[in-house]
Amino acid sequence: MNTTDVLFAGFGGHGMLLAGKLLAQAAVNRGLQVSWLPAYGAEMRGGTANVTVCMSGSRVASPYIEHPASLVVMNTPSLLKYGPKVKKGGLIVINTTLAREPWTREDCPVLSLPAGDMAREVGAWKSTNLVLLGAWAGYTGVLSRDAIVETIEEQFSMKHAVMNANVAAFDTGFRQGATARPAPGMANEVDSRTLDRGNAHLDHRTAR
Amino acid sequence: MTRVLMKGNEAIAEAAIRAGCLHFFGYPITPQNEIPEYFSRRLPQVGGEYVQTESEVATSNMIFGAAGVGVRVMTSSSSPGISLMSEGISYLAGADLPVVIVNMMRAGPGLAGILPSQSDYAHATRGTAHGDFELTVLAPSSVQEAVDLTILSFQIAERYRVPVMLLGDGMIGQMMEPVEFPELEVGPPLAADDWALTGCRGREPRLVSSLYLDPVELNDKNYERYRRYALIRDKETRFDTYNCDGPYDVLLTAFGVMARVCMSAIDELAKEGIRVGLFRPITLNPFPEDACRSAIARAKRVLDVEMNMGQMLVDIRLAARGSHDIDFIGKCGGLTPSVEDVVERVRVHLAAIRAEER
Secondary structure (H helix, E strand, C coil): CCEEEEEEEEECCCCHHHHHHHHHHHHHHCCCEEEEEEEECCCCCCCEEEEEEEEECCCCCCCCCCCCCEEEECCHHHHHHHHHHCCCCCEEEEECCCCCCCCCCCCCCEEEECHHHHHHHCCCCCCHHHHHHHHHHHHHCCCCHHHHHHHHHHHCCCCHHHHHHHHHHHHHHHHHHHHHCCCCCCCCHHHHHHHHHHHHHHHHHHHC | CCCEEEEHHHHHHHHHHHCCCCEEEECCCCCCCHHHHHHHHHHHHHCCEEEECCCHHHHHHHHHHHHHCCCCEEEEECHHHHHHHHHHHHHHHHCCCCCEEEEEEECCCCCCCCCECCCCHHHHHCCCCCCCCCCEEECCCCHHHHHHHHHHHHHHHHHHCCCEEEEEEHHHHHCEEEECCCCCCCCCCCCHHHCCCCCCCCCCCCCCCCCCCCHHHHHHHHHHHHHHHHHHHHHHCCEEEECCCCCCCEEEECCCHHHHHHHHHHHHHHCCCCCEEEEEECEEECCCHHHHHHHHHCCCEEEEEECCCCCHHHHHHHHHCCCCCEEEEECCCCCCCCHHHHHHHHHHHHHHHHHHHC
16 A cells, blocks of 8 residues: 555644645655645634645545544644544654643554754754654655655755754654664554555655 | 646646636635635736735626626635625626636535535536526546646636636645646637627627516527537536446445545445445536436445535436435535545445345
């Protein structure tokens, strides 16, 4: 199954829609079929904001996903709302700087990281969203680090300081995600889809 | 051609400009605001005219004026805004003016909600306003198809001198997908030389109006217009099917993005060897009735899926001509029937089919 999807969720202003857009653009640049479907309240800031990114080697059928294969959450309300909806075996990436209360699911790998603090440590306090995107990318390996970093550089080419901060934030998250990645053979359901077969396929396309 | 990642709303605006539409009048409303926003930025760059009107009523009269003098023009709005334009749309149809109207549907009725919906199927396909007329209605299910159908909308509008509506569930407008824009060679609106108000020096004066007080003349006018509708039915009716090549027990019917939810459900069920087909009208009016009936005839059960209370359901029933009971899944208010909803209901039908066979 050479297709996967991620739900990025937070409040308006957290940059989750942007994180999803960078991923979607990186996937387009690598020749994949992509959909980016946002859902948000009437408020520009402070309301709920989330986006579902679907990526496929062939075609994206439904862009609307009730049970995502991965979830990347910025805060507690988004975690409580969407955490239970993730597919069995799906990856859940949590920003514990905001979502402090312990939360887990027995049937899903949970990657918890203080993304807000990590962003501050690399001098990119506004780029918590990129730390989380990096962690997801490092763990799943769906797209290479370079594929996403090139996209960040392309999107922020006019603002060098922002670009560098975003790349630094992405990299610190990516390292953490890659370290937490389970060894081959220990693969859970999402891994077998996106990494072993799905990812092998995606990487093959990446190479072209 | 290069693939660009774009929101449906922006892609529609760019497609219209490439189709030679350099005039846009509109009034803001969620979830279509990226369309006027995009036009307001791009039209001055390409020598066009953008006006943010004071109301939707003004919009519908401005597009009447622009179309009447023979320029290519469009507007966009969302459900309540289209209601406000209704009177003007009837006048456009009555004056045989080619315009393109985009409706990015939101939840209804009333002011309702800003989330995606398919709540205006009935309104759009039954003319939207008073009098004997129809709109040609096209419904894209992807951002690429929104681009292609925007271009087609102008071609149909001008070829048959009718208002055309591009009907998108709000998701189409808000969603980003990679798109390719075809290279087009465009001239002025087709045949506008024959009827547009371009200044009558050296020729007979013309009249662009929907007022006909002579009953015989008005009757003839309407018959002539419906002959053009019949031509559209013959030549422009479009639909798509998925997984209908082989045999299937259950047929799904859906339009717009809902059809893609159904495709995912079909793929899911195919993993278990369960065969389900999909029929998707692309022209909602004219509705591809004959093709729909053929698809229904091959199924034991039919399930219609929409983001409303069952509006296309009426056309599916008409197409079936009583041969099948049509089951329905609908959600509204901004909710979307999910892949799981569809899979679950298909299983109910399959169990019933098995029980009947025993």
